Amino acid sequence: MKPAMSVPLPTVVIGAGGHGKVILEVLLEAGIEVIAVVDSDTGRHGTTLLGVPVVGGDQELQRWRPQDILLANGIGSTGQRHRRHLFERMKAAQYRFATIIHPSAVIGREAMIAEGGQVMAGAVLQPGVLLGRNAIVNTGARIDHDCVIGDHCHVAPGAVLCGGVRVDLDAHVGAGAVIIQNMVIGEGALVAAGAVVVRPVSAGGRVVGVPAKEMGS
């Protein structure tokens, strides 16, 4: 059973870079009407992304009333916390964000995906997983039962979270990392690509290696 994507409204993608392209691919693959992309780089204005026009910067959103469209956050890892700030700025302006699930993703029963949550191609969310607002489960990542992934987190491509893992607000789990069951990854923590986490990671911690250790130690 899959939670439905939030589909009823035309959608605008924010950001025409790498993440924006992947988000747009999901939307198009799911048959969503994407009416425009906006990007702050004037060099991209007047171009297209996967055939959708890049109409200008964020000020172009004024073309549409917030209640008439959904936004899709196409900002990925660019700039620390930038993705979160953009989400919060647009929410304050009354916009709503699409929940995005690639048709190839596997979503288990009683999994829940909050507003703006993004699940990319080939990702797996087993039963009981909770994915927070504006959080990303990127390509091919596997999230086992009952994991709780906080708002604005990013689980990068190919990462594996065993059952019952908690990833707190703003944390980043790098590509191909493995986290054993019942670990807690604290707020704002960074798990480097390829790390194998067998101990909890404290808030703001940065771990690397197999088994994962604090960076610099």
Ligand code: JB2
């Ligand atoms: O405030 C903004 C803004 N800030 C940056 N508003 C709008 N509308 N656009 C903004 N941008 C634009 O986002 C930049 O001008 C740029 O075109 C785009 C970011 O593209 P980039 O490819 O540099 O980064 P990304 O965040 O899309 O992708 C990174 O993170 C992903 C998760 C890359 O590392 C990817 O490889 C990765 N998959």
